[in-house]
Ligand SMILES: NC(=O)C1=CN([C@@H]2O[C@H](COP(=O)(O)OP(=O)(O)OC[C@H]3O[C@@H](n4cnc5c(N)ncnc54)[C@H](O)[C@@H]3O)[C@@H](O)[C@H]2O)C=CC1
């Protein structure tokens with residue numbers, strides 16, 4: 001990135017605030033805008049930048065449009081009319097539709113680089129933002145034939161400054177790809193989670209990590225996702241048809257096997273085994289885990305009894321040991337008397353923290 005660039009972020013939700021925090025960390029001057037005053041105020045409070053309305057000075061180097069897909073082109077047209085920045089990019093989860101909308105609205109396509117970071121969370125809003133959200137994650141840039149190479153270079157630098165790996169993809173190809181790896185899986189996750197809506201308590205009491213993994217993204221904002229799916233309807237429908245066909249076949253085979261004799265049942269179930277095997281193969285093709293827990297942090301797991309004040313005591317013990325906790329998550333099944341707190345700390349502090357916690361009576365598994 002050029003030395004201390006001036007960047008405007010419009011839309012200070014999860015993604016916009018995360019971009020802003022990441023760029024601030026790299027020395028950029030960040031100016032923020034949002035149609036929702038509370039989101040803007042929280043992003044400012046989180047240290048993501050200063051409010052654009054209160055700023056003075058010339059146009060920014062880049063404006064990042066982090067608004068819902070259906071709003072991208074309109075916001076782009078307005079920003080370009082104001083001469084807000086030299087170059088523009090967006091982060092919407094679909095690409096062909098915003099580009100078509102931008103053409104229709106007569107936007108300047110030369111200075112606009114359509115983009116999409118493949119990193120996110122199941123939560124919305126600035127409070128869920130993280131400066132390290134994009135570390136090691138793919139960030140698709142989808143230049144059109146009209147895109148100015150200098151704009152592409154500037155936006156590439158911005159994505160890399162956020163720690164992401166840039167992939168150049170045609171917008172239509174992008175939309176088909178994300179239907180397969182993001183939008184289709186999202187609907188499947190929601191469909192699995194929807195089965196739990198009326199589930200008896202006993203089923204929920206028995207929920208383990210598998211169902212949590214499969215349904216994590218089902219906790220996302222439905223309004224945002226209806227917008228994403230609307231803008232990528234046909235490619236997503238194709239993925240869902242294919243998944244539905246596999247599921248229908250599996251259900252038919254299971255029914256047939258339950259009423260067949262053991263030999264026939266074995267042959268029928270081999271078909272279900274084929275699907276599970278194809279699942280193994282497909283899963284193994286996903287490139288190694290990028291991002292997630294930053295490579296710089298180590299995880300210390302602590303078994304915690306489910307009683308009031310336990311986490312506070314752990315934090316106090318960490319503080320006494322001079323260890324800063326970078327992040328914390330808790331794994332626990334409701335109703336069980338214990339859970340596991342996962343504390344992210346700098347690798348050099350992990351052993352100190354583990355020792356301090358063991359000394360005070362907590363069970364801390366040996367670090368890997
Ligand atoms: N949620 C995720 O995990 C990911 C989302 N995206 C894309 O990022 C974009 C933003 O999504 P999130 O940050 O998750 O949503 P969010 O709901 O957390 O934030 C969106 C923000 O945009 C603001 N906004 C809406 N219309 C506006 C307008 N016309 N002018 C100014 N501000 C406006 C809203 O007030 C809100 O603060 C979407 O296009 C989404 O497809 C991309 C990657 C991951």
Ligand SMILES: O=C(O)C(=O)Cc1ccc(O)cc1
Pocket residue numbers: 092093117118119120121122182217
């Ligand atoms: O939560 C996750 O793991 C995601 O994969 C989130 C996500 C949501 C929307 C995108 O366009 C990209 C990524």
